[in-house]
Amino acid sequence: MTVTNQPRALAQETFRRLRVIHPDAHCELDHVNPFQLLVATVLSAQTTDVLVNQITPKLFARWPDAPSLAKAPIPEVAALLRERLGMFNQKGKNIVGLAKKLVEKHGGEVPRTLAALVELPGVGRKTANVVLGVAFGRPEGVVVDTHVQRLSQRLGWTTEQKPETIEKALCALFPPEDWNMVSLVLIFHGRRVCFARKPACAACGVNDACPSAFAAENVGRKPPRKRPTVVIEAAPKKKAATTKGATKKAAATKAAAKVAVKKGSATRIAPKKAAAKGKGSGRA
Ligand code: SF4
Known part of the structure; x- marks a missing residue:
């Protein structure tokens, strides 16, 4: 595992x-208790917190806790989720399933260990750590989403590429009491300043400590288009040669027509018409 080239102290500073x-x-997921946070986090997969926050008030007004959601018909839950979310069938099945498990195995309460949480339908390590960190203040790791992944690499905190190994690197850099905030702060910095395509390095308050400062500004942008100079130089010469050739041919046609008229061999071809014909076809 590669942790970082930077000293641990600098990363913490x-x-x-x-x-x-x-x-x-x-x-940023609206919730009033661990159960609501768990459900909202499961619903947030592949979508935004904003959309989840638009549907959860309606969901929790109808099924406010694990016992009530456990009894809910899955098609009705899915139909409600469909108003704002994709994957509504799978997500509906997951949240009803997890509510049933909470009732059956945990007395309707949200368990406080990662091992118990990841056994619930739709709950992976990331979701479990969001709940453990935000609801209970006891995460068992750092939540690595797309922002955390990008920023921890740009800041030089890790050279790892996969979320699981990035998480291990971050856990080695920071004490457990910081794990929850490391993730939240990086997410906020990623949303507000260190954008994926064009990070605002000039406005970034830690650009003096970031090895990617200003170098990452052009990430994701196409290089400017260059025209090959040979085409620009060759085009006028070719055009001039063509014009010159066409003029010569047209002049020859005109002269031939005049001669023909004089001799009376081409009495039906007027000189002007012959010249025009010669210009267009290139044949005398
Ligand atoms: S200096 Fe630039 S690349 Fe580094 S964290 Fe700030 S915005 Fe991101």
């Missing part, structure tokens, strides 16, 4: 500065 820059970093 950069993180401390990012926390000051984003004091409002928090989980």
